[in-house]
Amino acid sequence: MPLDYFYTELIGGSPWTINKHPSSAIDLPEDELRRFIEAFAQTQVQLSNLEVPVDKIGCLYPPSPNGAGGVVAGPMSTNSCLRSPKPPYLLGPFSTLQERYLAQINAALEFGLLGAFTRRYRVASHLWHLELRELVENCAILADKPDKLYIRHDDAKGDHMMRNDKHEVVGIIDWQWAYATTKGEAFAAPAIFYTDLAYIFRGDNSLRRDEKILIEMYDREGRADLADCVRNGRLYHRLSRIGQYDTAYDKAAFREVLGPLPDGFDPPKDDQGWKAYMLDRYKDDEGLKKVIEKFGMDDGW
Template sequence: MSIPPDYQTLKTSKWFAYCNVHFLITFDDGVKWLLRVRQNRSHRLPTALTTPVIKSEVATLMLLKSKGVPVPAAYLPPHLREKNDAQNMTDLDYFFYEYISGIPLHLPFKGYFSEIDLPEDQLEGFIEEYCKIKIQLSNLHLPYSKLGCIYPSGEGITEVGPIVSLGCFMNPTSPHFMGPFTTYKEMMLAKIDAALRYVKVNALQGGYTVDEYLWHLEMRELVAASKVLIAIPTELFIKHNDSKGDEMMVNEDGKIIGIIDWEWAYVTTKSDAFSTPHFFNRTFAYMKGSNSLSHAEDLLIECYKRHGRDDLAECVKEGKLYLRMERIGYYDPAFTKSGFREVFGEDVPKDFNPPDDDAGWRKYMLKRYEHDQTLKEVIDKYGTKQELAL
């Protein structure tokens, strides 16, 4: 096993990532694996949190691998396998998976806010590659009936269980993880309720606490009123859920030869699974409330249609609803609030019409939710005179 001489060398190497660090293992026959180790930032997380995440990622990878998707095969360590009495003799949370050649895809942007900054021919080439991978994922026939993460359930068998997720979608006490869910609406309401519980004790963003609570109350009302999100799906799909572009491994010709980092992947509806990720919409206009399609999304729609997949093209056209939902638990006052409301279309309650400016919005929401007991507690504990001046 290749071990760097010191931490700084490891940190600046290609094996170091935000949540995980990797060590290359080369066997005598030349076969290469990676040891994937969860980083401990200041302290090791309880195994009640890390073990489900590891088991879910390994089960997801093995399912995808068995269906021909270009992902590495993955293997649980002995102490996490069923019917095994082995003990974890380390202070590490880890598993093994195959080494995939290639390099992580680098998508250039002009500053923090911009669309993908590639020459048109290269952008079209990337979209074609991305489209083919998504079509492959769309053709998988999954044996599940609920939304959640995939877990091992016996020799070669998997099942859907609770959602493991980065962020607030968990409980601080056992059982930590929620789900599985019957509908996307049920899942989002559970996530919003979790966010509200954390905001109540100022445990999320740590600022603008009253506005943060009000915004999540607004999102809860909008999700609860949605007729689109209540549909019980007849088929389900796997969503990567940490797609930044660099999860795609490419060769020297820019062809996608593998997809890694399935740590928080989950089974969900077609509309959610094939909506476009944030890197398609890293624009100032999106932050300021626009739900227009980006140029890359227009190209992706055209590409899906060329491949006879109008259904996936429609997922891109209507996908801003699901992209906006990814901000649950990540309130940011820089985002224009009307953009989150607009994606609900005609399902927005008829009497719901707050002003566009933040001060007017806050006044409107304080009145609308004045009977919410927890809001009163949040105001008493965290409200400022500026926020509450009516």
């Protein structure tokens, strides 16, 4: 699908560039860090006050080619949503986040049958996505139909905020991946606030320093509701890994945020035990049978 970038308005200021490596926290002196997080919180408060005139989760599109008539919710064309390997490719819009994540998981399973994503661990990746599917199907929070939707920027790395010489935000750029979603997902902290080695490889779901500061800033603004979105954001953070299986993931970290677990669901903690358990649990899944037949069990599975 060809997409063109074009400017509709010139925004002054300069990007608020942040030094952040995926394996560690934001690297700024404390006063600058707090100034940045305060500015981010203020922009989020403003976003939370916007009226979003749609009732489906998805990207916003004009209802007609000439752009007249407001906006409608359409398919997801975002940084955090898989496409389908089959036409029309883009997924959505959706009534609930459960619908959205199940569609993404099913797309990941289809890609797995094609041998996409990874050259190894294809069986393990398929099993992991089957587990995620079962957990998402059982998750009551994701099944709730929202009464109101909000805008998530989905590319909030700091440099999406344009600031002046007084460190005041004068505009927001890079809206190409923005979409309408639930309050919980819209105001969960972006990755710049929480990704580090403990989160990625040790399954640590605890709040990070920068998330705690963000909560403090929301409380200062009188927005306990947005602070709660940060506290409960790990559910959406973990599900952003759909389609990105890694043997280093602590699988229990995903179960922790997607619980309570289905009745009788009790996989072993060790990886080999997990594989054997899942092979038995999903032995009747036709997709799993095809993956094993096509790729075999000798690629580290």
